[in-house]
Amino acid sequence: MQKNYCIQFTSAKIEDLMFRTTFDPVTREGKVIVNLSITNKKDLEDVMGIFEMAINSGLSVSPYIRVLHEGDNIEGITVGPDQVGFLTVCSITIDGVLLKKGVLVNPRFGGLVEIKNGIPLRFTNVLTYHSTTIDPLEVLMSQEVTSVTEMLKTGSGKILANLREAPLAARDDIDRILSDMMDAGITGILEVGEPNTRILDVPVERDHLGIVVIGGTNPMAIVQEHGIGIKLNAMSNVVDIKELRHINDYT
Numbered sequence: 001m002q003k004n005y006c007i008q009f010t011s012a013k014i015e016d017l018m019f020r021t022t023f024d025p026v027t028r029e030g031k032v033i034v035n036l037s038i039t040n041k042k043d044l045e046d047v048m049g050i051f052e053m054a055i056n057s058g059l060s061v062s063p064y065i066r067v068l069h070e071g072d073n074i075e076g077i078t079v080g081p082d083q084v085g086f087l088t089v090c091s092i093t094i095d096g097v098l099l100k101k102g103v104l105v106n107p108r109f110g111g112l113v114e115i116k117n118g119i120p121l122r123f124t125n126v127l128t129y130h131s132t133t134i135d136p137l138e139v140l141m142s143q144e145v146t147s148v149t150e151m152l153k154t155g156s157g158k159i160l161a162n163l164r165e166a167p168l169a170a171r172d173d174i175d176r177i178l179s180d181m182m183d184a185g186i187t188g189i190l191e192v193g194e195p196n197t198r199i200l201d202v203p204v205e206r207d208h209l210g211i212v213v214i215g216g217t218n219p220m221a222i223v224q225e226h227g228i229g230i231k232l233n234a235m236s237n238v239v240d241i242k243e244l245r246h247i248n249d250y251t
Helices: 010-020 041-056 092-100 136-142 148-154 168-183 218-225
Strands: 031-040 064-068 083-089 106-116 119-128 157-167 189-192 208-214 230-240
Touching: 010 031, 010 092, 010 230, 031 041, 031 064, 031 092, 031 218, 041 064, 041 083, 041 218, 092 168, 106 136, 119 136, 119 157, 136 157, 136 218, 136 230, 148 157, 148 218, 157 168, 157 218, 168 189, 168 208, 218 230
Parallel strands: none
Antiparallel strands: 031 083, 031 230, 064 083, 106 119, 106 157, 157 208, 189 208
8 A cells, every 4th residue: 555645844743842832931841842862973073163162252043952872762863883972952942832831932944144343133044843854953064064163263254043922011011031041051042132123133023022042053053154063954853851951061
């Protein structure tokens, strides 16, 4: 019998993961969305150093990660011989937490944000979640159009980020929830816009505001920019936050 396969657009996958997110920033318990990346075992020390640098520079969503070793399996993806894997927190976790706290957010797209002298200016390249079956940041990273390392060195470059919209009526709740998340180690907020105002040169829906979050894939982009091969599976799964450890516990 011939099997019927259905294409799943990224927007549908995001909705599923948002509903499966259970992390509560107040109790600091529950499940978060993670990205899975795999690289050569011989590059472990270099990659961990890059991840630590990215986290300390604010270019990640959270300092909590998990190192996977040969034979470990996540969502049908197995870490092979001479390989090492990493679970890192995905920025869509923020959307899931907001949703579970009663704030209906609409993830719109992922893209590149131009940074000049440390100030985010505008989105340049973007891909909407409704138009692709692959995570937009994963696509952009594969095109090698980022300059995250250059941004860290000079204050100017292009980093990965994504945009979501939320109702302006929820502004006070958003500020409170984002503050709780920062206290719990879920960070990466690049900019929160004003109601009915363009954010990083992108218009938002009437009676809404925009929230730009640094992409959780920026550390992997830096690894790639250093000439180290790394395979990325963005928005891989949800895992209990207790399965992750602070990166300082590894280094």
